[in-house]
Amino acid sequence: MRQSVRFRAASAAAQQPQPQIAQAASPVQAQAPAQVSFANDIMPLFKQFQGPMMWRLDLTSYEAVKANAQTIFDQISTQSMPPPPFPPLKAEQIATFKAWMDEGYPP
Numbered sequence: 001m002r003q004s005v006r007f008r009a010a011s012a013a014a015q016q017p018q019p020q021i022a023q024a025a026s027p028v029q030a031q032a033p034a035q036v037s038f039a040n041d042i043m044p045l046f047k048q049f050q051g052p053m054m055w056r057l058d059l060t061s062y063e064a065v066k067a068n069a070q071t072i073f074d075q076i077s078t079q080s081m082p083p084p085p086f087p088p089l090k091a092e093q094i095a096t097f098k099a100w101m102d103e104g105y106p107p
């Protein structure tokens with residue numbers, strides 16, 4: 001008997017709606033601008049980090065960002081970059097970067 005009560009409790013918990021996950025997933029799909037370009041959307045996003053990151057990677061260079069786009073995406077989407085104390089990029093900004101990649105890196 002005890003076992004079945006525990007089982008019910010566990011499955012009820014598993015069936016709880018998880019609004020945070022749903023909210024986190026949707027902006028990534030929805031909020032990127034329709035047309036994204038490096039000059040208008042990506043470069044302005046990274047320009048503030050140019051100083052501390054320049055030694056490693058010029059985030060304001062189209063060619064450098066394009067060549068390292070997947071690594072950059074991995075870093076910003078896992079919030080590894082920018083490092084603390086800088087605030088992580090917003091979901092909308094990460095979505096914009098992903099859209100820029102998906103659209104074929106428009107300059």
Ligand code: HEM
Binds near residue numbers: 053057059
């Ligand atoms: C949105 C802004 C930023 C982006 C997209 C970015 C991206 C990256 C990328 C792609 C790497 C290379 C990772 C690899 O080789 O696997 C990196 C490394 C690094 N970045 Fe940034 N970065 C940003 C901001 C910053 C800032 C503000 C700082 C310093 C205050 C910083 C410090 C570093 C350091 C120290 C490394 C070397 C870490 C290592 O190699 O282990 N970055 N970053």
